[in-house]
Amino acid sequence: MPERSLARYPQAVTDWRDFSDDGLTPTLRAARGLFARNGYHATSIRAVAEAAGLSVPGLYHHHRSKQAILGALVDATMDRMLAHTRAAEADSDGTALGRFDNVLECLLRFHMLRRDDAFVASTEMRSMDDTLLLRHIAQRDEQQRMIADIIAQGVADGTFRCGHVDDGARAAASLCVAVAGWYDPTGVLTADEVVARQLDIARRIAGFPPPP
């Protein structure tokens, strides 16, 4: 049974830094690559089937429509993102800075290592039907609320200085999302170095260290 359908919530995250297994079926992997490179509407179902090594009706055996493929992809992506960032937060020391660093590092790695998945999820919002879009937005907002909560803790205890917590959280999240658009795994910088640099920027967005 090669195309096991994804459970909505993946098994427990053991290492929140590990994104080596994408957990996707061949079909979704094929769709992800094509959607990322050409866009949803510029990708034909024929091309997806071909890339997945299936005939067109074979593909429809697994997914009832092109939109359903996008849905499965986006759901898997957002589920994984939330599951990992939650694990990262749980793995922290509980301080504002500790939580912030873990969650932001996790988000950065996710957008670097699951580049195409993340790119599709953030780029194809216009291509999602209403129910999928609502689900996606809800999870995106949940992610930002998580960051906002952390910043608020830091502002309260003096770790951060940030006038508008929600704006800061959005900017920090956007910073991570943007990484999926330019990060090149074959580039000169190591992944760790990229993470360090972007995390430094994220900290400044949150107002760390606070000026005197």
Add this chain to the structure above:
Amino acid sequence: MPERSLARYPQAVTDWRDFSDDGLTPTLRAARGLFARNGYHATSIRAVAEAAGLSVPGLYHHHRSKQAILGALVDATMDRMLAHTRAAEADSDGTALGRFDNVLECLLRFHMLRRDDAFVASTEMRSMDDTLLLRHIAQRDEQQRMIADIIAQGVADGTFRCGHVDDGARAAASLCVAVAGWYDPTGVLTADEVVARQLDIARRIAGFPPPP
């Protein structure tokens, strides 16, 4: 003759804060709206013609292809963005902070007031043919270099503290681009308030004020 084609470089910018006139033909205005809402590939040439109040052959009288419409739109957008940010910089007091504030405020206003234009230009890169894409990237990079130069000046004279100038410039530029994705002109905050908040975040990205 309602559809005067755009000169490649618009007339001199008299007020870099003023984006009230988009300088677009009805056709480009129609295409912009549809491309922004539905995406390039999900927009048919017929829909553009209809929204522009033209017949299909009439539309082809003005633009030789669908791609040429995207090209004209993107070119106009990037030309205007660069022209305004250059004017904003020239209008500054020449200090690093003065140049930074003017350029970033200009970029923010551009992405807020020319929302759809900016959104299409940044979203439809995958839909651009090679020559258009190169042109677009060159102008985007020029814009980022401009910011990087300013940050570098500030780092040199102690105004900013920023370990990696290029990363900072990209993050600041991305911050502005992201605004086009969420800014709602009918929202509760005034445009000036949004600009102030985002400019504050941009300054922190550049490392201002520098911690002791």
Add this chain to the structure above:
Amino acid sequence: MPERSLARYPQAVTDWRDFSDDGLTPTLRAARGLFARNGYHATSIRAVAEAAGLSVPGLYHHHRSKQAILGALVDATMDRMLAHTRAAEADSDGTALGRFDNVLECLLRFHMLRRDDAFVASTEMRSMDDTLLLRHIAQRDEQQRMIADIIAQGVADGTFRCGHVDDGARAAASLCVAVAGWYDPTGVLTADEVVARQLDIARRIAGFPPPP
């Protein structure tokens, strides 16, 4: 073994007015309903399987093709129609009017009570392959010849007055067939009342009572 395949000729008819048991397998019952409502070509084999509570390969276990399903349905319908009308005739007093009334009443009840079966058989002639079509036409013609013989007897002995016996037989048969298209078992008239009214019309078609 729920899906016993039909013998070509059903067991002897004990009561020619009784159509309570259609003698169909679940598959044929499902197909009949869908063919009647949507038509043969608008009905998918998957829909038939689902309505029959079978899997698609399970359905193919019983019938070698979609066409074979139609064939089994039409054959069963025509066999039953002929068997019942023959029984009705045999049950008569042998006079022209007695034979006519019995046969026509039987035909009318058949088209009312086996509505969908009759409707499919008469409506889907265009969907039958050559051999099935020939079989169907042969049985339909046999039915009409039966009526024509009866009318001819009545014309000969003065019971009926009908210039063109074959035309009359066809018109009488068509009258019955048409009933399957409009009869509503939930309507205000009882089945017996409908039979009486239509039989009256059929008699007039045959020229009974003859004008002086």
Add this chain to the structure above:
Amino acid sequence: MPERSLARYPQAVTDWRDFSDDGLTPTLRAARGLFARNGYHATSIRAVAEAAGLSVPGLYHHHRSKQAILGALVDATMDRMLAHTRAAEADSDGTALGRFDNVLECLLRFHMLRRDDAFVASTEMRSMDDTLLLRHIAQRDEQQRMIADIIAQGVADGTFRCGHVDDGARAAASLCVAVAGWYDPTGVLTADEVVARQLDIARRIAGFPPPP
């Protein structure tokens, strides 16, 4: 402009016996033939286009969907049928028998000479969408009411004897409709002879001449 779209109501009928001009566009003529021979669902839009000498998109230039083609065909058919039967009635001497003979003769000729049109309209009711079906049924019912009115007049003045006027009208109309299913213009009988025989049957259905 080869494909003039049909006005909903054809020009005034000058000779209600004349059905030589079908007033159809080449597309509708092609569709009519294929729908009549193979049925709506068994006819592909490709086949219609080919038979009409058009490419597939060329066909869609004239009709927005396959259903719209059926609609145009059925509407034209029913409009023509009603227009001619009204003209036939108006052309009568006003007596019940005169009206009846004219209207029924007209209906018979229509179903003989516009065989395929009539056959499609009566056979493809299951393939019509709701609005088209309602329109079709309304016109069919109007036709039957016309016949019922005439029979009622004849029953009132003693010309006809018919216990249930509506049943008689339906049977008479069905008789005509059935003709489209079996009439063969190349057969041995002349059209006039067929009309005469069937009209004779129709009169008997209405109860003419009344038995003493």
Add this chain to the structure above:
DNA sequence: CATGAATGAGTTTTCATTCAT
């Protein structure tokens, strides 16, 4: 510039049917 007509190549989706297990 509008109208009207046209088209090759493409789109997403469904069909009847088969086969291994």
Add this chain to the structure above:
DNA sequence: CATGAATGAAAACTCATTCAT
């Protein structure tokens, strides 16, 4: 018989584009 997977062929329909008038 069910499940699950598969497929060639075809379905209805749309695309960007062109051309004559």
